Amino acid sequence: MLRQGRMSPAQQRACDLLLPRYGVAPSVGAPLDFAGMFGRTAPVVLEIGSGMGETTAAIAAAQPATDFLAVEVHLPGVGALLRRIEAGGLANLRVMRHDAVDVVARMIAPASLAGIHVFFPDPWPKKRHHKRRLLAPAFVHELALRLVAGGVLHVATDWDDYANEALATLEAEPLLVNTAEGFAARPAHRPLTRFEERGMKLGHAVRDLVFRRRDTPPSAARPRDPGETAQEG
Numbered sequence: 001m002l003r004q005g006r007m008s009p010a011q012q013r014a015c016d017l018l019l020p021r022y023g024v025a026p027s028v029g030a031p032l033d034f035a036g037m038f039g040r041t042a043p044v045v046l047e048i049g050s051g052m053g054e055t056t057a058a059i060a061a062a063q064p065a066t067d068f069l070a071v072e073v074h075l076p077g078v079g080a081l082l083r084r085i086e087a088g089g090l091a092n093l094r095v096m097r098h099d100a101v102d103v104v105a106r107m108i109a110p111a112s113l114a115g116i117h118v119f120f121p122d123p124w125p126k127k128r129h130h131k132r133r134l135l136a137p138a139f140v141h142e143l144a145l146r147l148v149a150g151g152v153l154h155v156a157t158d159w160d161d162y163a164n165e166a167l168a169t170l171e172a173e174p175l176l177v178n179t180a181e182g183f184a185a186r187p188a189h190r191p192l193t194r195f196e197e198r199g200m201k202l203g204h205a206v207r208d209l210v211f212r213r214r215d216t217p218p219s220a221a222r223p224r225d226p227g228e229t230a231q232e233g
């Protein structure tokens with residue numbers, strides 16, 4: 001279900017006026033055409049759950065040679081991001097209002113993304129809700145398949161047990177390799193959000209996870225050719 005939320009008049013206006021300009025419609029039956037979307041061929045980064053778009057817009061402004069597609073279900077967030085795109089003249093940023101799980105499954109071609117950002121995914125703190133967490137093993141595998149070799153999956157969360165769970169999930173994914181020993185230092189390109197600064201004052205640790213898609217899957221993940229015999233020893 002797409003979240004409605006309450007729209008400010010400015011967000012509503014932004015949706016009405018700017019969605020046709022900077023919004024991307026869900027594609028049906030074919031992967032999204034990034035070159036057509038951005039009018040050029042450049043590395044593409046997918047952001048899942050861009051919220052109010054503060055970080056999204058700052059990163060896109062700082063990296064004009066990269067194209068960014070933000071996917072968000074919350075309409076006021078989409079409106080806020082549209083306003084940032086317009087205000088910043090960000091030709092390398094587009095937004096789609098849709099469920100990112102469906103976008104990844106049906107609209108992103110394999111090995112087509114230079115990066116994926118998942119910043120502060122909904123933590124679903126109650127144990128009985130953990131199954132709703134986005135970074136489940138099957139979805140992480142789908143994400144890994146969409147990355148080019150060397151492409152980077154970058155996750156950040158301030159929720160301790162989610163951070164540990166995600167670290168275990170990402171480390172167990174054969175297509176991914178950790179770029180750090182455990183958690184990574186915050187990469188300079190991820191700006192501190194206001195929400196994060198507040199959390200840090202309260203003593204919440206923010207964890208970054210930065211994993212790279214392997215050039216070739218480890219041999220354990222490679223399906224064996226028919227007729228190939230197992231190596232002894």
Ligand SMILES: C[S@@+](CC[C@H](N)C(=O)[O-])C[C@H]1O[C@@H](n2cnc3c(N)ncnc32)[C@H](O)[C@@H]1O
Pocket residue numbers: 003048049050051052053055071072073074077098099100101118119120121122123134193195
């Ligand atoms: C805790 S907020 C973080 C927002 C932003 N990344 C930030 O750091 O401020 C999580 C966001 O993910 C969005 N979200 C959750 N599940 C989603 C899904 N399946 N597809 C797209 N967006 C989703 C929510 O609507 C919400 O805006």
